[in-house]
Amino acid sequence: MTTRLASNRPDAEALIAFENDLNNIREEAMAKVGEKDARYIRKIIRIQRSSDILGRISLVLGFYNPLFWLAGVVLLALSKILDNMEIGHNVMHGQYDWMNDPHINSRKFDWDIWGDGDSWKRYHNHEHHTYTNIIGKDRDYGYGLLRLSDDIGWRPKNRFQFITYTLLSSFFQFGIAYHEVAGERIFAGKRKENSSLPISREELKHSFFSKIKKQVFKEYLFFPLLAALISWPMFFAVLAGNLIAELIRNLWTSSVIFCGHFTEDAQTFDEKECENENRGEWYYRQILGSSNFEGSRIFHILTGHLSRQTEHHLFPDVPAHYYIDMAKQVQAVCAKYDIPYNTGSFAQQYWTVVKRVIKYSFPTEAEQGVTVN
Amino acid sequence: MSASTNASNNVSNNGLMQQGWTWFSQALTQHDTFSSYFQPLIQMLVPHWTTDAYRAQIVEIRDEMSDMYSLVLKPQSGLLDRDWPTFKAGQFIELMVEKEGSRTLRCFSISSSPAYYEKTGLIELSIRIQQQGRITPWIRQQLNVGSLVNISAAQGEFVLPESIFPKSVMQEAALSSQKAEKLLFIAGGSGITPFRSMLQQLNSNESQLDIHLLYYSRDANQVLFQDEFQQLEKEHSGLTIRYIDSENEGFISVDHLQKYCTDYYQRTAFICGPSPMIQQARKVLTELEVEPNKINFEFFGAAPVEIENSEHGVVLFKASDKTVVSEKDKVSTLLEQAEAQGLNPVSGCRMGVCHQCICKKKSGVVFNTRTQQYSDTGSEEIQLCISVAQGDVVLDL
Numbered sequence: 102m103t104t105r106l107a108s109n110r111p112d113a114e115a116l117i118a119f120e121n122d123l124n125n126i127r128e129e130a131m132a133k134v135g136e137k138d139a140r141y142i143r144k145i146i147r148i149q150r151s152s153d154i155l156g157r158i159s160l161v162l163g164f165y166n167p168l169f170w171l172a173g174v175v176l177l178a179l180s181k182i183l184d185n186m187e188i189g190h191n192v193m194h195g196q197y198d199w200m201n202d203p204h205i206n207s208r209k210f211d212w213d214i215w216g217d218g219d220s221w222k223r224y225h226n227h228e229h230h231t232y233t234n235i236i237g238k239d240r241d242y243g244y245g246l247l248r249l250s251d252d253i254g255w256r257p258k259n260r261f262q263f264i265t266y267t268l269l270s271s272f273f274q275f276g277i278a279y280h281e282v283a284g285e286r287i288f289a290g291k292r293k294e295n296s297s298l299p300i301s302r303e304e305l306k307h308s309f310f311s312k313i314k315k316q317v318f319k320e321y322l323f324f325p326l327l328a329a330l331i332s333w334p335m336f337f338a339v340l341a342g343n344l345i346a347e348l349i350r351n352l353w354t355s356s357v358i359f360c361g362h363f364t365e366d367a368q369t370f371d372e373k374e375c376e377n378e379n380r381g382e383w384y385y386r387q388i389l390g391s392s393n394f395e396g397s398r399i400f401h402i403l404t405g406h407l408s409r410q411t412e413h414h415l416f417p418d419v420p421a422h423y424y425i426d427m428a429k430q431v432q433a434v435c436a437k438y439d440i441p442y443n444t445g446s447f448a449q450q451y452w453t454v455v456k457r458v459i460k461y462s463f464p465t466e467a468e469q470g471v472t473v474n
Numbered sequence: 475m476s477a478s479t480n481a482s483n484n485v486s487n488n489g490l491m492q493q494g495w496t497w498f499s500q501a502l503t504q505h506d507t508f509s510s511y512f513q514p515l516i517q518m519l520v521p522h523w524t525t526d527a528y529r530a531q532i533v534e535i536r537d538e539m540s541d542m543y544s545l546v547l548k549p550q551s552g553l554l555d556r557d558w559p560t561f562k563a564g565q566f567i568e569l570m571v572e573k574e575g576s577r578t579l580r581c582f583s584i585s586s587s588p589a590y591y592e593k594t595g596l597i598e599l600s601i602r603i604q605q606q607g608r609i610t611p612w613i614r615q616q617l618n619v620g621s622l623v624n625i626s627a628a629q630g631e632f633v634l635p636e637s638i639f640p641k642s643v644m645q646e647a648a649l650s651s652q653k654a655e656k657l658l659f660i661a662g663g664s665g666i667t668p669f670r671s672m673l674q675q676l677n678s679n680e681s682q683l684d685i686h687l688l689y690y691s692r693d694a695n696q697v698l699f700q701d702e703f704q705q706l707e708k709e710h711s712g713l714t715i716r717y718i719d720s721e722n723e724g725f726i727s728v729d730h731l732q733k734y735c736t737d738y739y740q741r742t743a744f745i746c747g748p749s750p751m752i753q754q755a756r757k758v759l760t761e762l763e764v765e766p767n768k769i770n771f772e773f774f775g776a777a778p779v780e781i782e783n784s785e786h787g788v789v790l791f792k793a794s795d796k797t798v799v800s801e802k803d804k805v806s807t808l809l810e811q812a813e814a815q816g817l818n819p820v821s822g823c824r825m826g827v828c829h830q831c832i833c834k835k836k837s838g839v840v841f842n843t844r845t846q847q848y849s850d851t852g853s854e855e856i857q858l859c860i861s862v863a864q865g866d867v868v869l870d871l
Contacts, residue, residue, distance in 0.1 A: 137576030146514045154748070195829035201577040201854045203526060204510050207829040208855065211504040218504075224827060315501035323502065418829070 110385055111438050120381030122434045127416050129449060130423040130428075138420045138454055139200050145187050146205070153180035153213075160342040161328045162226070164335055177346035182353055184213040186405025190423045193222055214350075216278035220305065224281045234362060234390030235370045241362070242369065244269065244280050248371045248461045266458050272358075273351035283311045289437075320347065320416035355401070356451060361410030364392040365453035366443050387414035388435060392443035392448045393428065401425060401427035411442070480748020502693040513781065520554050527570055527624035528558045532617055533596060539696050542664065543614055544585065544600045545569075549625065550629050561597075561628030564668040564673040564744075564772075565585055568626035568853070569599065578609055578853045583746075583772070584628065585667035587674035600698065608850060632746065632772035634672055656740050659687040660726060660755050665699075668772060669746065670699055672771060673706055673713070684712045686735045688726065694719040726755045727764060739764060745771040787865035791817060792836060808833075808840065809858035812871060819858060819871055826860035832860050838867030850859060 111119060156176030158353075189212030191197070198203045201472025211218035224240070232238035236252045243249045247266060248259045258265075269276050272394040282305040328335035361367075368389040375386065391411040401408050402422070409424035412431055419427070428444075436440040444450075496506055503511035506600070510525045515627055522529050534546035549558035561567075566583045582854050586598035604610045617623065635655065660671050666689060675681055691697045697717055707713050716734045723730070729740045743764060745755045759769050789798045789811055796815045812819050821831040826844040832855050838847045840861040848864065849856060858871075 133548055134575075136572075136575040139572070143517075147518065151510065195832070195857075198829065198832070199576055200853055203578075204505070204513060206831045206855065211500075213504055222830060230823075281606075315497070318501045417827075472728050 110382070111440065115438055116379075116381035116385065119438050119440075120379075120384060122437070123415060123431070125342040126427055126430045126434070127419060130416070130419050130427055133423070134199065134420060135468065138197070139202075139421075141422060142188070142192070142197055142200075142205060143181060149180050149183040149188060152183070156180055156346070157324060160324075160339050161256070161335065162332065163338050163342070164328075164331055170338060174342045174345050174349070177342065178349040178353075181213050181346060181350040182403055185350065185354060186357070186407065187402050187421065188405075189213070189218070189407045190407070194224070194226060195418045196420045197259055211312075213316075215274040215276070215279050215313050215316050218307040218430070220281045221277070226417070227441055228443050230414065232375070233414060234368065235372050237372050237374055238281065239374075243363075244276060246276075247458060249363050249457055250461065252371075252464050254367055255461075255468045259462050259464075262462050263453060263455075263458055270352050270355040271348060273355040274347065276355075278309060278313060282306070320344075356454075357404045357407050359454045360394055360447065360450040361391055361407055361413075361421055363454050364443060364445075364450050365457055366441070367392050384415055385440065388431075388440055388442065392445075392450060394445060394447040396447060398425075400447075408447075411444075484500075492673065502510065516554065516835065522622040522624060523554060524624055527568075527626055529555055529622055530558070530597075530624065530625045532619055532621045534619060535614070535617070538600060538698055541603045541605075542600060542698055543603070544598050545613070545617075547597050547599065547623070547625065548595055549597065550622075558625070559627050560588055560591060562633040563671040564633040565628040565630040566632075566668070566772075567597075567599070567628050569613075570624040570626070571609065571617070573609065573612060574618075578850060579854075580609055581852075583630075583632075583668040583671065585670045587671050587678060589675055589678035600667045600670070609852070628771065631666055631745065632770060634744075635742075654685045655742065656737070657686070658735060658738055658741035658743045659685060660745045660747070661687065662690045662720070662725075662751040663692060665751070665772075666698055667746075667748030669744070670702075672744075673703070675708060677709065681710070682712055685710075685714070685742065686738075687713070687715045688713060688718060688730065688734060690718045690720045690725065690751065692720055693853070694722075725751050726758055728758055731758065738762065742768045743770065745769070766807055786834045787863050787867065789863045789870045790866070791815065791869055791871045805844070805862055807859055808856075808863060808867070808869065811863075812858060812869075817871060821859060824859045826857055829857060831858040832856065834870035835861075836868040839864040840867060 110116070154178075156179070158173075159169045159176060160173030163173060189210060192205055192210045193207050193212070195207040195401070198207050200206075207222065207243060228243045229239055234242055236242060236250065243253070243414075246269060247262050247416050248255065323342055324343060325340040328339040342404040370386055375382075378386070388411055391414045393411050394408050396404075396408055406421035406424045409421070410429050412424035412427045413421065415431065416424075416427065430443075432442050445453075499505060499508050499511075502508075505511040507525060509516070513523065513525055516523050520529075529550040530547040531550060532545055533548050534544075536544045536546065538544055547640050551557050554700055561584060565693045566581045568581050570577055570579050572578070582599040582601060584597050585594070585600040590599050594632060601610055601613065603614060603761070634657075659672075661669050669687065673685075675689075676685070687703075689697070689703075694717065700717070706713050715840065718734070735741070738759075739762065743755075744760055745752050747755075756769060756771060760766070787800055789800055789808065793796070794815075794817055796817065798811045798815060800811065806814075809819065809821055809824065819831055819833060824831075826842075834853065835849070835856045837851065839851055840856055841847070841863060841864050842849065842857070842860055844857075844860045849861075858869075
């Protein structure tokens with residue numbers, strides 16, 4: 102249910118103080134940014150590159166012992182998860198642009214996933230981060246496939262949306278690639294009035310296919326064929342290994358992301374109420390629309406620190422590993438202004454996502470009446 | 475098939491090969507080159523190795539004056555190091571250092587000659603310590619003999635005409651063109667560095683050139699390279715150096731030229747020094763009706779750091795060759811200024827969140843309205859939508 106922002110948010114004066122508190126948290130973190138962060142991200146990149154290379158070698162060594170194959174799948178999945186989450190997502194948010202390193206830069210970086218980096222930046226950093234959880238503006242809300250709030254009318258296809266959700270999670274990289282170029286608009290011709298795409302539909306289509314071609318070539322053709330040089334059945338062993346590594350990454354990233362915005366208590370907003378928002382109001386909405394989950398340090402890194410989705414939405418360009426400490430401060434600020442702060446264990450949060458997907462599979466009582474008639 | 479079509483076929487074949495290879499690298503590594511994907515791993519074995527620069531080792535740090543030092547660098551060569559391409563006297567390089575995890579670039583003229591590089595494999599940079607600078611004092615303190623830095627290939631058009639350098643085969647022709655060519659060098663302070671390179675180079679070529687150098691310094695007791703120059707002057711009949719104390723005699727003027735270099739109108743002028751001096755020298759020479767194509771100049775040194783009371787500055791959009799004068803009382807972002815010029819940079823949220831409008835700033839200081847901080851003066855990426863120019867700014871747009 103859409104939050105009536107006006108009714109329960111702190112008054113204007115409190116929001117200004119709240120904004121200042123959050124700005125201070127940001128400044129405190131940014132003042133610390135420096136050499137150790139450069140070292141940190143380079144270390145993660147080295148781990149990712151090593152596990153990519155070792156993973157691919159190990160898959161082929163499955164020829165000698167299937168355990169190698171298994172290790173290869175795990176290493177490759179790890180490489181993709183690190184590349185997409187802690188490296189790609191954060192670098193493309195500009196968290197490391199201050200390093201002025203041409204290879205660790207939001208303008209240049211592209212990730213190991215079907216979705217093209219430039220298209221992702223265009224919609225994600227702009228639409229999703231500016232209009233978080235505003236129904237009708239934030240296309241990430243349910244990805245145009247799922248009904249996750251009663252602001253969207255029930256349709257018969259929603260009955261099966263748990264299956265849709267499972268499929269979306271499994272093929273998440275395709276879903277994201279299609280979604281980020283607004284596939285339903287450029288392919289199915291559902292043009293939106295006064296759409297403000299900065300580049301033409303042709304260019305969008307081109308980058309969509311061009312990236313997918315490269316990924317398909319790499320994962321389903323080149324590396325399997327390379328292995329087939331040793332013995333032809335290895336083609337299928339490597340192909341299967343690559344597919345499973347991608348599946349693991351898809352399930353992991355989609356679960357992390359769903360736990361960030363679609364938990365039971367994550368709220369949605371009305372477009373009109375968000376017009377002419379000031380920074381404090383924007384902060385407030387980001388907190389209500391996001392949710393966190395707990396875990397160990399390695400767990401946080403594997404989520405790309407999106408386990409701190411709230412802090413990520415407040416401070417998208419602060420290097421993500423600061424979110425862990427910032428979260429404690431943000432939580433204290435929220436308590437001070439009596440603003441709900443959504444966190445829990447991964448299992449708890451994930452369970453509420455599942456409940457939400459199922460709950461909105463069914464029409465509301467009012468709608469039931471309409472459908473029966 | 476004619477030779478020319480053959481050549482163009484080769485070019486397009488190479489182009490296609492290159493494109494194919496880039497595609498292959500992008501497909502396998504999401505990077506335009508394999509080396510950029512492997513760079514972080516290669517760096518574990520070869521520190522400071524990068525795809526877009528050369529490595530050089532600091533061989534010596536020599537204090538020249540109280541606020542001036544020279545770095546003697548040895549560009550590395552070896553299995554993984556590409557050979558550093560040589561340079562022409564008068565050119566500059568970008569020196570890249572990583573300060574607090576952030577790569578910072580500064581341009582410095584090479585103050586030693588190509589001949590010296592050929593002989594020893596060394597180049598020298600002579601650096602003035604900018605009192606409020608972020609980098610020049612830092613380099614002096616932080617870098618030690620033996621440290622590695624990154625450098626670019628040599629760049630710049632501030633070089634002597636090719637024709638005057640005698641090559642063994644064309645010795646005669648070169649010598650005769652040397653006699654025809656007369657040069658006027660005007661240097662201000664640390665702007666002497668490219669001229670040192672040129673003079674050293676001419677020395678090694680046993681030049682007969684007629685050169686007149688007007689060398690302005692703020693302090694007559696502290697003149698960079700004075701001993702060396704006096705030696706050069708003794709060895710070369712064609713070289714005349716006039717040391718001018720700018721505290722007493724002021725910057726270059728019509729008087730100075732008429733007094734110290736009476737045949738200035740016959741000479742091709744090369745000017746290097748602080749920007750006000752260059753502007754004034756150009757004005758003076760133009761007033762004296764020296765042809766514009768005989769005036770060469772190089773802006774030198776870091777842009778001024780004091781910006782609190784900056785006058786209105788000029789924003790140059792380099793790629794599209796447009797300039798805007800920003801007014802002091804009307805604050806507009808670089809994005810707005812670019813759009814007002816009909817440029818259409820990619821932009822997004824216009825509030826500094828989405829990083830779509832990132833653009834390369836080549837030089838100058840900008841104020842970031844979001845972080846409330848001033849940028850560095852060198853080349854770096856900035857967000858146009860939240861950047862306001864402070865003084866002169868050059869953008870790669």
